[in-house]
Amino acid sequence: MTVEEFRLPDVGEGVAEGELVTWLVAPGDRVEEDQPVAEVETDKALVEVPSSYDGVVEELFVEEGEMVPVGDVIISFRVDEDGDAGEATAESDAGATASEAAAGDDEADTTEPDDEADAIEADATETEPATPSGRTFAPPSARRLARELGVDIAAVDGSGPGGRIGEADVRAHAEGGADAGADGPSVGSASDAPDPKPAPTPTDVGSGGRTSAVKKRDAGGADSETGAADAASAASDAPDPAARETTLATPATRKVARELGVDVDDVPTDDTRDGEAFVTGEDVRAYAEALESEAGAVDAPADAPDPKPVDVSGSADAAAAGGTGPSAAEPSAPGAADETVPYRGVRRTIGKQMERSVYTAPHVTHHDTAEVDALVEARAELKPQAEAEDVKLTYMPFVMKAIVAGLKEFPSLNSELREDDEEIVLKGDYNLGIAVATDAGLMVPVVEDVDEKGLFELADEVNDLAARARERELAPAEMKGGTFSITNFGAIGGEYATPIINYPETAILGLGAIEERPVVRDGEVVAAPTLPLSLSIDHRVIDGAEAAAFANTVMEHLEHPLLLLTL
Amino acid sequence: MVVGDIATGTEVLVIGAGPGGYVAAIRAAQEGLDTTLVEKDAYGGACLNRGCIPSKALITGSGLAHEAGNAESMGIHADPAVDMGKMVEWKDGVVDRLTGGVEKLCKANGVNLIEGTASFVDEHTARVAHGGEGQGSESIEFEHAIVATGSRPIQIPGFDFAEDHVWSSADALAADSVPDRLGIVGGGYIGMELATTYAKLGADVTVVEMLDDILDPYEDDVKRIVRERAEELGVEFHFGEGASEWSEGADGGYLLHTETEAGEESTYGVDKVLVAVGRQPVTDGLDLENAGIETDDRGFIETDDRTRSAVEHVHAVGDVAGDPMLAHAASKEGIVAAEVIAGEPAALDQQAIPAAVFTDPEIGTVGLTEDEAEAEGFDPVVGEMPFNASGRAMTTGHTEGFVRLVADDETGFVLGAQIVGPEASELIAEAALAIEMGATLEDVAATVHTHPTLAEAVMEAAENARGQAIHTLNR
Numbered sequence A: 001m002t003v004e005e006f007r008l009p010d011v012g013e014g015v016a017e018g019e020l021v022t023w024l025v026a027p028g029d030r031v032e033e034d035q036p037v038a039e040v041e042t043d044k045a046l047v048e049v050p051s052s053y054d055g056v057v058e059e060l061f062v063e064e065g066e067m068v069p070v071g072d073v074i075i076s077f078r079v080d081e082d083g084d085a086g087e088a089t090a091e092s093d094a095g096a097t098a099s100e101a102a103a104g105d106d107e108a109d110t111t112e113p114d115d116e117a118d119a120i121e122a123d124a125t126e127t128e129p130a131t132p133s134g135r136t137f138a139p140p141s142a143r144r145l146a147r148e149l150g151v152d153i154a155a156v157d158g159s160g161p162g163g164r165i166g167e168a169d170v171r172a173h174a175e176g177g178a179d180a181g182a183d184g185p186s187v188g189s190a191s192d193a194p195d196p197k198p199a200p201t202p203t204d205v206g207s208g209g210r211t212s213a214v215k216k217r218d219a220g221g222a223d224s225e226t227g228a229a230d231a232a233s234a235a236s237d238a239p240d241p242a243a244r245e246t247t248l249a250t251p252a253t254r255k256v257a258r259e260l261g262v263d264v265d266d267v268p269t270d271d272t273r274d275g276e277a278f279v280t281g282e283d284v285r286a287y288a289e290a291l292e293s294e295a296g297a298v299d300a301p302a303d304a305p306d307p308k309p310v311d312v313s314g315s316a317d318a319a320a321a322g323g324t325g326p327s328a329a330e331p332s333a334p335g336a337a338d339e340t341v342p343y344r345g346v347r348r349t350i351g352k353q354m355e356r357s358v359y360t361a362p363h364v365t366h367h368d369t370a371e372v373d374a375l376v377e378a379r380a381e382l383k384p385q386a387e388a389e390d391v392k393l394t395y396m397p398f399v400m401k402a403i404v405a406g407l408k409e410f411p412s413l414n415s416e417l418r419e420d421d422e423e424i425v426l427k428g429d430y431n432l433g434i435a436v437a438t439d440a441g442l443m444v445p446v447v448e449d450v451d452e453k454g455l456f457e458l459a460d461e462v463n464d465l466a467a468r469a470r471e472r473e474l475a476p477a478e479m480k481g482g483t484f485s486i487t488n489f490g491a492i493g494g495e496y497a498t499p500i501i502n503y504p505e506t507a508i509l510g511l512g513a514i515e516e517r518p519v520v521r522d523g524e525v526v527a528a529p530t531l532p533l534s535l536s537i538d539h540r541v542i543d544g545a546e547a548a549a550f551a552n553t554v555m556e557h558l559e560h561p562l563l564l565l566t567l
Numbered sequence B: 001m002v003v004g005d006i007a008t009g010t011e012v013l014v015i016g017a018g019p020g021g022y023v024a025a026i027r028a029a030q031e032g033l034d035t036t037l038v039e040k041d042a043y044g045g046a047c048l049n050r051g052c053i054p055s056k057a058l059i060t061g062s063g064l065a066h067e068a069g070n071a072e073s074m075g076i077h078a079d080p081a082v083d084m085g086k087m088v089e090w091k092d093g094v095v096d097r098l099t100g101g102v103e104k105l106c107k108a109n110g111v112n113l114i115e116g117t118a119s120f121v122d123e124h125t126a127r128v129a130h131g132g133e134g135q136g137s138e139s140i141e142f143e144h145a146i147v148a149t150g151s152r153p154i155q156i157p158g159f160d161f162a163e164d165h166v167w168s169s170a171d172a173l174a175a176d177s178v179p180d181r182l183g184i185v186g187g188g189y190i191g192m193e194l195a196t197t198y199a200k201l202g203a204d205v206t207v208v209e210m211l212d213d214i215l216d217p218y219e220d221d222v223k224r225i226v227r228e229r230a231e232e233l234g235v236e237f238h239f240g241e242g243a244s245e246w247s248e249g250a251d252g253g254y255l256l257h258t259e260t261e262a263g264e265e266s267t268y269g270v271d272k273v274l275v276a277v278g279r280q281p282v283t284d285g286l287d288l289e290n291a292g293i294e295t296d297d298r299g300f301i302e303t304d305d306r307t308r309s310a311v312e313h314v315h316a317v318g319d320v321a322g323d324p325m326l327a328h329a330a331s332k333e334g335i336v337a338a339e340v341i342a343g344e345p346a347a348l349d350q351q352a353i354p355a356a357v358f359t360d361p362e363i364g365t366v367g368l369t370e371d372e373a374e375a376e377g378f379d380p381v382v383g384e385m386p387f388n389a390s391g392r393a394m395t396t397g398h399t400e401g402f403v404r405l406v407a408d409d410e411t412g413f414v415l416g417a418q419i420v421g422p423e424a425s426e427l428i429a430e431a432a433l434a435i436e437m438g439a440t441l442e443d444v445a446a447t448v449h450t451h452p453t454l455a456e457a458v459m460e461a462a463e464n465a466r467g468q469a470i471h472t473l474n475r
């Protein structure tokens, strides 16, 4: 038996971290190679992470809801010796090198290893460091950090004198230095992870971070009960401590609880394992948050759990009682009626992307309206044909084609600014991103080579991508490589907006709803179907005049769809 | 449950308040775990009550008296009279302060203290029988247990500690007078520490040892220095002899009978016989089997590197969990046990556990000897600094012994140290730190050491290993 650690693999180009949404297995479960073990949400897609081992789940290192950098160990498996021939061989090779170094010219080591020897060596490799004696030279702090990060310290390359391993080496290894071959083949790509971020959580290395204040849980539990009773009269959603005798929780959950100053026995849960109440990290956080908002809403009892300075600027009494002074600089505490929603996963990815775009590219939005009588007719004419071919024909393919016409004429809108290189790349492909609203937030799947595709083909592709975006079944690669984006907010309603560019693209076209609106024709106000357009551009790259000219070309093609045939 | 039982619950139940148990309990409480510590006898365990502390107190007292009476070369002429009763009383005062301190610390950290003898009822229940008739008992349900019941001296056939003239180490540390003739069975570290103590207090000490030298685990040059010094102090050694029985002597004293492997018998006249042939784990009365735990063939509880027994939620630390049976090892294990229970990433991952013998001169060792390093596949390099080349050693009047560092030639990593000489028990700490930190010979050599101190010898030994010693000829 060997224990294999498994790191979060690179789940898509350039994805540096993901939120572990759901564990599909629990310790003790038997898994087969390629069986999905977890769902991870990364850069706008929900992907299943498959096991690369046959074996039994030994330990889960990550809580559901946690952000995990690519390359971090998330799970370990107990792997049967004969379970994976490939692994065993790779490891015994490493073992052989190590023991050769140890034994010098010991004959026995150089003979052909049989299966049994293989297994033994594979076992030995688990703890086999580079030094001959099975020793790793690292200070206690580095060794503890290795355990904390789930790193086999024997596999870490030391950068100190003589190969001594420091904390930085351990961290580097944890972050995706899957340089050691023994780590398993499936994680090789982890080292591609760009821009490794510091690994999360290792804050209480050694004893430095440990609080010396002793909290007696019995007393604390009882007090918070009274506290909650008081609170209940003022705020109906104040949590009741469950005050159980025993509670099952993973060590990681207990750690979260300690950090938040919450007694796991008090955390409400309906979940049970083996007949005992079972609490997850999420439960603990939710309870801690509920306690905090309670503290903000009512006079905090003097000895209510007060794990971290809660900003109670709304209540001077509470501040006095709790002993934590309100600080104007901190965001105000949520009121009793407020709900806190985690800013993580897709939401945070979108947020970061928006922030980056808006703060990087000076946006200018150009508005205009196309009169689309002919387009409406053209679509109506093509519709039966489309239905016969089982295609749901919307206006989107026409718009996409019209945009390609505009982009061909004004390539600067189909571009990317590479500031560092001091160059603007005018893209040769016409890959259009289509923004799709999903329950989890905005997703932008990309239709490639729009210039080469027919209307029906585009219709099919857009529908398929949109449907899968809503089901969150898109692969990360399907959201990459766009050169220009479209956002169809009109599908929900509205005329004009100020779309935000899908950075590093330089332009985005927003579509209002196609509706009959008053237009002036021959001096008369008449009703005609119109399509309001909102074009945002990166003003660093594109001039306002260019944007307007581009919009004109697009409108021309929408107003005279026959022109699309000339493309 | 027994009638009259009071049932309570705790997250962590610690059994035994020695250096393993009390440290585990305090750390568990610091981790926010509801912790109960049960002790049947005295807080501090063997170490504080009958071991490390009392022995070191008497070693210091006897050493001081002996030193003062043997300092003519410094111009000091004295013949100190030792009041043994008073010395033991002083020692008891030290013990009381320390054990009282342990109790206070436990309470201040929120540990529940219960006096009584604990035994397992099942995997999650223990019963504590309170001392004395009619004191009743209580049941305690626990989530995790830490067994820290320690060890006791081994008795050998024919020598019953209940006899007045047959001493265990505990008796030797509580005597109110110095016997004229002390026979000691066993030349291990406890036997040798007490041999030195009593020799300095004026007893005629005879050590009988089955093996052919004292202090079995140590290297020959280390043993020799301690043995020769003991002989200077008047200790008589008889190697290759095992104690077989005692009988009453004609002079009102006793005769200690020994036998060689070949069957040759000898007798030695003694007034007391100290039997110090080793220590055995205390697990009787614990009913370990009720918790599903078995002991190994020597009676120890087997544990993994996180101090867990075969039953995962029951940990064992200290002497009851096997070698090395030392107080600081027990405490380290106790801390790891508590942190593992609290979910911390703790483990027994130390590179080495130092050991000290408080003989005259002292011995301090840590890590690998040269032979051990070689056996482990290193290409060891060794550096030495004899204390007779140390200025500070000369000014203390004690120049026996040396500091030896063992390192890996290729990388320079310090692998071990053997120190014999004045304050070796203190000096070894630096070597332990070097090993634990993965320091190299260069690191130790380049660290500025205070002059004049004994610790400079550690630096010099590192220089010597690098062929750069200033105060000795490089090997």
Ligand SMILES: Cc1cc2nc3c(=O)[nH]c(=O)nc-3n(C[C@H](O)[C@H](O)[C@H](O)COP(=O)(O)OP(=O)(O)OC[C@H]3O[C@@H](n4cnc5c(N)ncnc54)[C@H](O)[C@@H]3O)c2cc1C
Pocket: B015, B016, B017, B018, B019, B020, B021, B038, B039, B040, B041, B042, B043, B044, B045, B046, B047, B048, B050, B051, B052, B053, B055, B116, B117, B118, B119, B148, B149, B150, B151, B169, B170, B190, B282, B285, B286, B317, B318, B319, B320, B325, B326, B327, B328, B329, B330, B356
């Ligand atoms: C003479 C002598 C000198 C020594 N000198 C040194 C030294 O210099 N340095 C060093 O490191 N070590 C020394 N030692 C060894 C050291 O004392 C032990 O290694 C150390 O005490 C072990 O600690 P422990 O916690 O495992 O057990 P102990 O200290 O033995 O404590 C165990 C405790 O458990 C209690 N107990 C047992 N069973 C039960 C039960 N069922 N219910 C409740 N309580 C129970 C006992 O009463 C005891 O208090 C010396 C020992 C002796 C005898």
